Structures are given as structure tokens and as C-alpha cells.
Amino acid sequence: MADKIIAEHWLLPTGKEHAQIKYQSSDTDYSPTLAHTQRLFIYKNHDKRADFMPTEKLLDGLRKTIDQYPILATRLVVLENGDIEMHPSAEGVRYRESQCDKDIAAFNPSWPLSCIPPEWRATSWKAEKDMPVAIHVTRFANNSGLVICLSGNHQIADGNGWSMLIQAWAAFTRGETPAPPVHDRQLLRLPEEHRHLLKRGGPELLQKLIVLLKHVERRHVLLRFRADKLAQLKADAVASLTDEERASGWFSTLDATIVMLWRASVRARTAVPDDKILAETAALNMRHRLPDLPRNYFANAVDAPRMTVTAGEMRRSTIGTLALKRRREANNFQFASKEEWIIRASSGEFASILNPNAYFDHGFDMACTDWSKFGYYTDTDFGYGNPVCCRYCSPPSNNLWVVFEGQPDGASGSKPNGLDIALAIEDDAYERFLADSDIVKYAEFLG
Secondary structure, three states: OOOEEEEEEEEOOOOHHHHHOOEEOOOOOOOOOOOEEEEEEEEEOOOOOOOOOOHHHHHHHHHHHHHHOHHHHOEEEEOOOOOEEEEOOOOOEEEEEEEOOOOHHHOOOOOOHHHOOHHHOOOOOOOOOOOOEEEEEEEOHHHOEEEEEEEEEOOOOOHHHHHHHHHHHHHHHHOOOOOOOEOOHHHHOOOHHHHHHOOOOOHHHHHHHHHHOOOOOEEEEEEEEOHHHHHHHHHHHHHOOOHHHHHHOOOOHHHHHHHHHHHHHHHHOOOOOOOOEEEEEEOEEHHHOOOOOOOOEOOOOEEOOEEEEEHHHHHHOOHHHHHHHHHHHHHOOOOOOHHHHHHHHHHOOOOOOOOHHHHOOOOOOEEEEEOOOOOOOOOOOOOOOOOOEEEEEOOHHHOEEEEEEOOOOOOOOOOOOOEEEEEEEEHHHHHHHHHOHHHHHHOEEOO
16 A cells, blocks of 8 residues: 655745855766655654654754755756756745555564665656755654655765755754854856866766666665674785785775675676676765865765776686775875866866766766765664664666665664665676675675
């Protein structure tokens, strides 16, 4: 039975001055498809409170959040020259509530993506692309909990930005006042004398993406890596290095984990020839790499290092060798200033999403984004406890791999453990992937 919509509210900033403000995009805001990313935060009513996360309290906190983030109430407008601006809207932010006929206990407590119904989404995949954000709250039967879906347009902000937003909403709802974000998109806009250097995607980019994202039958996979298994994986990867490799650099535990998964997926796809060039694109938060960009900048401040290998190299190489290669690509993204980043990225000196036509020339095997550092299990408490699980909505055909903090054990106040990684595997490789020796050794299959 489909969930029943029980309430819908449209919220605007309280200040009248916001009704006239138009926002320019920064030079790092441009998303080729104006796609929404949909984050799910699942809350359990541990104490069986009758007033668990009441609607009016959530709305009151959200109104205060919109006053701090008035750009959320705009609509995206594509200008004749291809630039995108955010213009005032008479509607504002849509908040919707639905009632689920199932108790939270009826769902798999690991919350694999395959058990998340499409009714929980806040926006559709193809419509509503001009909306910066939409929110959908689904309440479980018997007041047993709820799920918040925050659907944020990637043209407005990256994962760091949307995480700032939901944590601000949680703080306001708790009765606190979080520090305001930095909205000045001029921080990442080149001055007029350099704007001719920018590269923009046009119709040819959209056609390229249509080909790259052609429908492939895939299945969602959710894997858990406990902290001890991650430590073992990292140690094994380091042990696989030659002395020369060990002296040449370092890699993170996540580098080792992602290349292990990628290698297992390539080994499982036996029809992929050894000489086929494969690429991984991985989101990189530039706020931590640019000394002149505030950490609380609300917009897009990401690039995406691109690791390219042949399928044969992927199959033959050790995890340590591949992890070193992945880390080198990320380490190339070092700049003295915001302006240097944008100019060099646009020049084609290296693969960058700021030069999208060149970036997507050879396609990509998968895209990876790391949400494990956003504090979802510790900093999104609306006053009734942190979420018991955080997930995302995406069709498996997108082949997006998302890294989460490991889900706590479910008790109120419990801490994350390790990592949960959601990925998509082609149908005909699914069984071989799950049977891969590395998957069996290091991971737990959750669904």
C-alpha cells in the first residue's frame, strides 16, 4: 500500500528583502544535469515518546534554517548564454509529510538500498530540477520513528553544503542557533579579465552524458567494513608494496578500500577486455585544500580526481599499488588560491570537472563520493536522538558509490563503527562480485 501524504507546506524566508535577491552561480557550481542528491536520515522513537519529532517543531526549525539559507527558496533559471542564476520564488521550499502503514520494526535494520521504497523520495528523478531543495518526512506506523529525505540540487551545493544545512536545521529544532554559513559565491567567480578562460558544458556535453549514463542493468549492493577489517585491509595493502613503492608515498584506508572494491568489480565483469580503459571519478572537498576559502562556504567547492587504468592493470595489480595511484591523483589537487584552482582546472592541465567536456571524453567506470566525514550519526540530532541509519536514494543505473560511516548498533547514543559502502554492480557480475575472495575476506554483505 502506498504511503499517504498527510501534509504539505511551502516555506519562504521571513525577511522581505529576500523577495528581490537574485543569486549568480559561482564558477564551480555548474552541474551538467541539475541533478538532485537525496539523503535519507532514519530516526527511531527509542523512548516511545508521544511527541516524537512533531511536525510543528520541525517546521519551526526549518523556517529559521531558511532564514539563514534564503537561497533555498529560489528557483534555478538558465539564461540565454547558458549561465544559471537563482531567482526569487513565490512558492519557496516544499516540506511534505507522509504516513507509512508499517512500523519501523518491519524494515531490515541494516537498511539496504533495495528495501527503501521510492515513495520516500522528496523529488522525482526527472522533474523539479529547478527547485534548490525539497524535504519529505515519512512517519512510520505506531509513532515508531520517521525518515527525513533531504533532496538537494547539486547546482546549489555539494555534499558538504547539504550536510551543513541539515545539521543547522537539527540545531534550530533543538533550540540552538548554529553559526551562519558563507553564501558569497563571488568567492569562486573569476574576475572579468579571466572569465574567457572558463570552460562550460553545452549541448555536446549533455549528449556525451546521455551516452555515458546509458541504462545498464545493475543491482544495489550494501557492504559493511568493520573497523578491525579495515585495519587488516590497510595492513595487507601496505604489505603488498615493494620497497620502492613504500618509499614513494602513502595512501589512506579509504583509498585501499575503494580500489579493492573496484578491482573486485572488474574481476567479476569477465567480458571486459584487458585493454579497455577504465576511470574512477571521486569527489574531493576543496574547502580543506584552499587556504582562502571558508570551511562553512555553502555552495559547490568540489573537484574530482580521476584515476585511469586498463582493466588488465586493475586485475593484475596489488591493492597497495592501486591505492598509491589513487592517492597520487588526489594529491595533485594542491593550489595556493581559489583563483589558481579555477584557472588551472579550466586550462586542461589536468582532468577536472571544471572542464567538463574534456573530463568526460573517455567516460568513467564508476563515481565515488565519501559522506563518512559529515558526522551524520553524531550531529543530526533534532532533540530526540541521532539517526539510527543514513542512506541515499539513487537508481542503481547511475553507478554511484557512496561511503557512509558504519551504522551504529541501533541503541540510542551508540557510535559508528567502520564504514558502510553502497555501490551498484551489473546484473551479470553480481554473484561473482559477492564471491570475490577480497569481498569475502574484508566485508559483510548487508543486502
